[in-house]
Amino acid sequence: MRIFRITSAVLAITLFFALSAAPLSSAARIVPENMSIIIDMDNLTLTIFNGGEPYKKYPVAMGKYETPTPVGNWEILSMNTDPPDVMGTRWMGLNIPYGQYGIHGTNNPHSIGSFASHGCIRMFNNDAEEIYRMVTASTPVIIIGTPFGAPGTDPAVLENGDRGPAVLEVQRALRRLGYLKWKPDGFWGQGTEKAVKKFREDSGLKGPNIIDDKAYKLLGF
Numbered sequence: 201m202r203i204f205r206i207t208s209a210v211l212a213i214t215l216f217f218a219l220s221a222a223p224l225s226s227a228a229r230i231v232p233e234n235m236s237i238i239i240d241m242d243n244l245t246l247t248i249f250n251g252g253e254p255y256k257k258y259p260v261a262m263g264k265y266e267t268p269t270p271v272g273n274w275e276i277l278s279m280n281t282d283p284p285d286v287m288g289t290r291w292m293g294l295n296i297p298y299g300q301y302g303i304h305g306t307n308n309p310h311s312i313g314s315f316a317s318h319g320c321i322r323m324f325n326n327d328a329e330e331i332y333r334m335v336t337a338s339t340p341v342i343i344i345g346t347p348f349g350a351p352g353t354d355p356a357v358l359e360n361g362d363r364g365p366a367v368l369e370v371q372r373a374l375r376r377l378g379y380l381k382w383k384p385d386g387f388w389g390q391g392t393e394k395a396v397k398k399f400r401e402d403s404g405l406k407g408p409n410i411i412d413d414k415a416y417k418l419l420g421f
Contacts, residue, residue, distance in 0.1 A: 232336045239321055241345025244313055248331055261311045261322035268349040269319050270296050270365040276339045290328040294341055298363045298386030315350040358411040362388045370411050373419040
């Protein structure tokens with residue numbers, strides 16, 4: 201199945217320079233208000249920018265197949281120096297509306313470089329502490345990749361009660377096709393249930409009211 205990707209020419213060019221450029225001199229002045237972050241799902245990296253210029257790149261772990269990391273344009277909403285042990289030594293929460301996601305350290309450093317989390321972005325504790333000093337609440341965070349989990353995997357079957365990035369992308373597709381009249385929010389509730397039912401009826405799909413392989417294809421994924 202062709203996996204839908206959220207990206208753009210501008211982001212692709214920016215990311216190319218981010219991943220190929222050497223870090224700036226350690227003498228470069230860090231201004232937290234000038235910092236931004238790009239996270240790349242394909243390469244499992246987090247690149248921090250200083251004033252629009254790539255500053256440093258870090259390895260990360262991201263969401264596994266069942267619990268993908270939400271792609272899109274977000275920002276840091278909350279910061280904590282004493283999170284639960286499983287989140288290591290730093291927490292930087294993101295303003296994602298359909299769940300608690302963030303950038304944080306880990307008590308499982310062997311997971312870095314893999315798709316292992318429940319959707320958060322894991323870092324080595326030293327790395328999380330380093331970028332924590334460089335950012336603020338409101339720092340922009342762009343996550344590039346597929347909303348359906350690790351690259352190369354097929355999307356999970358969705359049904360009423362589900363939430364997350366895959367539901368959000370399905371809602372966006374339903375809205376483009378005229379089945380959804382409100383702003384997508386990542387929650388499959390009563391309105392989405394009705395929209396999916398109407399879409400499946402119009403598409404001649406039989407069976408339970410779910411988004412499966414056939415429905416994904418008809419939605420353009």
